[in-house]
Amino acid sequence: MSQVTLYAKTDCHLCDVAIELLKQFDLSLTIIDIQSQEELMDEYGLVIPVVLFENGTILNWPFDAVTIQSQLSA
Helix, strand or coil, X not given: CEEEEEEECCCCHHXXXXXXXXXXXXXXXXXXXXXXXXXXXXXXXXXXXXXXXXCCCEEECCCCHHHHHHHHHC
């Protein structure tokens, strides 16, 4: 099972869409609320949702199920 981290924040429609996309796959999903740390807000505030795969690959929005699957298969 792949481990994936999603950088998101509450009240973010695109983040909700990203979560639903990621739930389609057999993976361990960790969601980090960027509002919990100022450094994360500085880094990801304008580009969320952001997906970090265990191989170090980062996807900024927009992404889709095909892109996610290709990263999980890599």
